[in-house]
Amino acid sequence: MPSPRSLLAVLATLALAFVPPAAAGEHAIPDEAGLRAATARFAPVDLGADISTLPENERRALAKTIEASRVMDALFLRQVWAGNEPLLLELLGDDSGLGQARVHAFVLNKGPWSRLDHDAAFVPGVPPKPEAANFYPAGATKDEVAGWLESLSGDEREAAVGFFTTIRRGPGGGFVAVPYSVEYQGELAQAAALLREAAAATTQPTLKAYLEKRAAAFGSNDYFDSDMAWMELDASIEPTIGPYETYEDLWFGYKAAFESFIGVRDEAETQKLERFTGELQWLEDRLPIKAEWRNPKIGALAPIRVVDLVFSAGDGNSGVQTAAYNLPNDERVVSQKGSKRVMLKNTQEAKFNTVLVPISRVALAPADQATISFDAFFTHILMHELVHGIGPQTITVEGRETTVREALKEVRAPLEEAKADICGLWAMQQLVDKGVLDESFERTMYTTFLASSFRSIRFGINEAHGRGQALQLNDLLDRGGFRVNPDGTFWVDEAKIKDAVTALTAELLTIQAEGDYDGAKAILDRLAVIRPETQRVLDRLEDVPVDIEPRFVTAEELSGR
Ligand code: ZN
Numbered sequence: 001m002p003s004p005r006s007l008l009a010v011l012a013t014l015a016l017a018f019v020p021p022a023a024a025g026e027h028a029i030p031d032e033a034g035l036r037a038a039t040a041r042f043a044p045v046d047l048g049a050d051i052s053t054l055p056e057n058e059r060r061a062l063a064k065t066i067e068a069s070r071v072m073d074a075l076f077l078r079q080v081w082a083g084n085e086p087l088l089l090e091l092l093g094d095d096s097g098l099g100q101a102r103v104h105a106f107v108l109n110k111g112p113w114s115r116l117d118h119d120a121a122f123v124p125g126v127p128p129k130p131e132a133a134n135f136y137p138a139g140a141t142k143d144e145v146a147g148w149l150e151s152l153s154g155d156e157r158e159a160a161v162g163f164f165t166t167i168r169r170g171p172g173g174g175f176v177a178v179p180y181s182v183e184y185q186g187e188l189a190q191a192a193a194l195l196r197e198a199a200a201a202t203t204q205p206t207l208k209a210y211l212e213k214r215a216a217a218f219g220s221n222d223y224f225d226s227d228m229a230w231m232e233l234d235a236s237i238e239p240t241i242g243p244y245e246t247y248e249d250l251w252f253g254y255k256a257a258f259e260s261f262i263g264v265r266d267e268a269e270t271q272k273l274e275r276f277t278g279e280l281q282w283l284e285d286r287l288p289i290k291a292e293w294r295n296p297k298i299g300a301l302a303p304i305r306v307v308d309l310v311f312s313a314g315d316g317n318s319g320v321q322t323a324a325y326n327l328p329n330d331e332r333v334v335s336q337k338g339s340k341r342v343m344l345k346n347t348q349e350a351k352f353n354t355v356l357v358p359i360s361r362v363a364l365a366p367a368d369q370a371t372i373s374f375d376a377f378f379t380h381i382l383m384h385e386l387v388h389g390i391g392p393q394t395i396t397v398e399g400r401e402t403t404v405r406e407a408l409k410e411v412r413a414p415l416e417e418a419k420a421d422i423c424g425l426w427a428m429q430q431l432v433d434k435g436v437l438d439e440s441f442e443r444t445m446y447t448t449f450l451a452s453s454f455r456s457i458r459f460g461i462n463e464a465h466g467r468g469q470a471l472q473l474n475d476l477l478d479r480g481g482f483r484v485n486p487d488g489t490f491w492v493d494e495a496k497i498k499d500a501v502t503a504l505t506a507e508l509l510t511i512q513a514e515g516d517y518d519g520a521k522a523i524l525d526r527l528a529v530i531r532p533e534t535q536r537v538l539d540r541l542e543d544v545p546v547d548i549e550p551r552f553v554t555a556e557e558l559s560g561r
Contacts, residue, residue: 029124032098038114038122039105043545045350048554049264049308054236057201062262062310063558064198065211065239069260069313071191072241073110075184076258076314080111080248082134087112087123108319108549115319116546131250133257136167137175142251148175149252163256163329164221164243180243181221184258188218195241207235214242227328231303231337238263238307238342244327245315259316261325262555263307266345269378270306276386277301279436283427284390288506293392293513301389302338304382308346311555320547323347324381341385345378350548352377358544359458360451363537365491368447376428376444377452379437383424391419397515407515414528415520418468419508425449426505429498446492446501450482457530458538467528474527475504484533 030038051059077084091103102112105122109115112123119129136145145167152160159165160177168183170176181188192215199211210233213226223242230240240263243256284298316322324343328334352374360369394403405412428445431437456469476482481500483493511519530538 030122032101035098035101035105035122038117039101039108039549041116041546042108042549043354043547045354045548045550046553047309047346047350047548047550048552048557049310049346051264051310051554051558054264057203058236059558061198061202061207061211062237062264064194064201065237065241065260065262066311066555066558068191068194068198069241069262069311071187071194072258072260072314073317075187076318077110078184079134079255079257081130082138083126084111087126091123110314110318133248133250133255134166135249135255136251137169140167140169140175145175145251161252161254163246163254164223166255179221181219191241192216192218202235202237204235204237206233207237207239210239217242223328224330224332227330227333228337230328231333231340233305236265238265238305240316240325240327240342244329246329248315256329257315259314260312261309261316261322261342261344262311263305263309263342263344266306266308269345269382272379273304273306273382273386275436276382276431279431279434280386280390282434283387283430286430287391287423287509288426288502289392289509289513293395293509295390295393298390301386303340304385305340305342306345306382307342309344309550309552310558311552312550317550321347321351321550323351343381343385347548347550348378348381349374350550354545354548356448356451356455359454359541360447362540362544363454363490364447364451365485365489368450368491371443372448372451373444376441376448379441380421380424380428380445380449380452383427384420387423387427388416388420391423391509392513395513395515402515404512404515408512408517408520411517411520411524413464414467414471414524415508415511416468417464418471419505419512421449421468422472422501422508423505426501429501446481446494446497450490450492454534454537454541457534458541461528461530467524470529470534471524471527472504473534474529474531475507476500477531478527479503488533488536490533490537 051062054062074085077088088103088106091099091106094102102123105114106112111129112126113119113121113129121128132142149157149160156177160167162177164180165177166180166183167175168178195211195215199208199215202208202211206229210226210229213229217223217226226242239260241260243258245259246253246256248257249255280301281298284295287294312322322344324341326339326341328339356377357372360372364372392404394401395407396402397407404416408415425445428437428441432439432441453469453473456466457473459466461467461470473482476497477484479496479500480493481497483491485491507523510516511523
């Protein structure tokens, strides 16, 4: 037990750093300046889309889906914590500077806990963020609920562990599963009515079908048909609205949180994507590996949509902004229809301008800073996704047929992410050489890739993308494709970078083709680390925003706000 004096000193330090203590349940609540500094890590940006080509009726449909999305915000708040809605009302009544700072932080985080700071509370008197969220009965323990789930079988168990039920206390004191359609009946009826108005306004059949089926799901609690309709969406408006991700349920990961992403299709990027997709077999045929490892006929790709985000809500607009998502999560839909990836181009562009450009000013030598470009950044993101679909997948190890997934086990994910990054860069060079991509990419793609590595590694090397990026950065340094100046800035050696990228692509693909688990582990252990020269750059990024806070200007115009 520390003395009161030393405890005060500790709390003062914590308030400055805005980091919660590792073990204690208490920590300092930030003052106004501390809270404003914490929220400033999210730089405000205007996010909008060009809707000038949408006819009047489609704009009306868009406006109605946005109205329905606002309902998702309220539902998500309630799902995170039962105390959220009353607390927000209370905070709104405090118009002091501190009160306003708290409301701002609350809206950003969708609750009184900072998502960038291990959920440290920033409002006095609130409990620690509940791991059970508001999906399980207040006062019940995880063991009690787990024991009850164990006792169930058949349909009862399916309902209780399903995405779309909450667990509550029944009249007799036992547990019961309550469908979302009952738990959130009032709000879901309101959202369904708005989606039906949107469906009535649009003349695009697949959009009409999704909106009508999703509205029906809000009432029936059966989301299957509407998930199937979402996979078939082929329209200028791309809505995703309903209960989806399960990250808020830290007990079991069963329960889906409400969210919404309303996008407008980006026609130019969609055409670009089609052009690249048409080149994938050509790329596979020239992968820098033994010919017998190349796939003579690559499989069909999961669909990808490129949209500009007009509005997001709920889980989809809390903390760090989503730049792309893969849905649905329902395995029945995935086994029949696969899944779809939606990429939010304007969100990516805002992150590029707000985060990546300032990072490049710290990390890159001046000549290289001048050549980074959003076009190269976004094209590489597209190529990353596409080349997940080429390279070894089904392989033969010691005469036995297996998969890369099975052979590489827990090191598969970081290795596959590194492969998609580096092979995507390799593929861009091939397409420049073939004349499919403009030759100006040769000047922009390597420097943009280098700056982008620091952005990924800054988020940490504990997850697959960060680990994969650290591996590539260090390997390309060792091969001389990237170099470090005496002043600590990094630069691209044009004479060596192409060969370095090809060599690393070959090395990772070979590990996959041979199902070489030990090789995969060895290269990650050796290279997925933060070296001192990288750490020195990371240390100088403190003033660069971590992410963006979008203001949805097109949605505001549409709603007349
Ligand atoms: Zn990936």
